[in-house]
Amino acid sequence: MKVRESLLKYISPKVPVEVRRDAARLFSSGSSAQDVQVEGAEKLTTADRLTILFILSFDSDPETSKEAATGFAAFDTGELATALADKLDPRLLRSLISLHSDDAELHTLIADNPGADATVKELVAAKVGAQEAVAGPESKEGPESSEEPEEEEEGSIYKRLQKMNAAEKIKLGLTGGKAERGLLINDANKIVSNAVLKNPRITDGEIIMLVNSKTASDEVLRMIARNREWVKNPQVKIGLITNPKTPLPIAMRFLDYIEKRELAKIAKSKNVSSVLSSNAMRKMERMR
CATH class of the missing domain: 1.25.40 (Serine Threonine Protein Phosphatase 5, Tetratricopeptide repeat)
Structure with missing residues (x-):
């Protein structure tokens, strides 16, 4: 896992174990700079803190790994949204999906993250599909449209989209053509519309x-x-x-x-x- 060099002083195995323990305690949700003094901590972004906790959760020192894992799991959801604006490692993103399996809004942010790879997006799509199955079948009315599609092909696509579940729409958003993108971008599901923007053909x-x-x-x-x-x-x-x-x-x-x-x-x-x-x-x- 590649990290910025400035983070190594908190996570490297070569760093004294006391420093790693202090970092795990400080960056855990609910701790404050007054509780533990860690040099340079005030310059770190929220994404940096989350990354440090994720890496330290695998630390060879049991005390450090336990503290970091607890902090990572309890990381404030509001701060998670801030952290997800920056590029994060796919392995970290997969852990967040597992920890927050029922949080649809967070899944949207995870899928949108610049570091999200195909596996992350497939996991999000699978979660969305599972949530949709529990919630019941999708409305057959489909997304509202102020005007009828002008071309027969587009009309056919529109009908096909109405029969799709969210997971299928996400996959199509990532790979579909211009007509499909034009319809899916207005989908009420944020993950679907954001998938369109990830389409390399846009x-x-x-x-x-x-x-x-x-x-x-x-x-x-x-x-x-x-x-x-x-x-x-x-x-x-x-x-x-x-x-x-x-x-x-x-x-x-x-x-x-x-x-x-x-x-x-x-x-x-x-x-x-x-x-x-x-x-x-x-x-x-x-x-x-």
């Missing part, structure tokens, strides 16, 4: 259409905003800023990365929030 044109779509969910827009390649495109940045579904902190962040003429348009626009237009105006004034 194009920049589709992403631009999504960021400008008023029907795109805030979760889809969040996922797009996290992708460094997509947000290099100026049209994607503008779409994220001006789409009312984009979470405000994300839209605000992209104001720093657009050209002056686009900033001027947003400053004068009545179609964006007043917070955005005011901030755009202030940035314009600082440029003078």
Whole structure:
């Protein structure tokens, strides 16, 4: 398992056992820096802390491994969501799936993690399928659509999707063609729509259409905003800023990365929030 070099001073077998024990105690949920002093701990991210606990849970020292395993299992779910925004090792992600087998929202975040490999995604899909079987058959109405598919092929796909369970939709989202992606991206199940964004065949044109779509969910827009390649495109940045579904902190962040003429348009626009237009105006004034 590859880890950042800065974490080795807490987890390496060469580090004194007392240091590893202290790290396991400090980074366990509910501990505080006042309880145990560990050098450099305040600079670590939530993902770092989770990774340290996971690795130390396999430590050769029984006291360290027990403390770390307990801390990993009890890690606060709110902090888990924060940690899952960063790339995590697939083995760690698989452990989280096992520990939180009934948490559908957490499964969505795990499947979306940049470190999630095919095995992780298959495990999530299997969990979703099992949960769906317990909950009962899916509604036959399918996702709402404001207009009928224009092409016969798309209409056929639409009917096929209505008969699929969530696990089947996730797999299709990861591998399907453009027509299938266009329908699945609007699925009410977040894991399904996010699977579409993981599809290697998705194009920049589709992403631009999504960021400008008023029907795109805030979760889809969040996922797009996290992708460094997509947000290099100026049209994607503008779409994220001006789409009312984009979470405000994300839209605000992209104001720093657009050209002056686009900033001027947003400053004068009545179609964006007043917070955005005011901030755009202030940035314009600082440029003078």
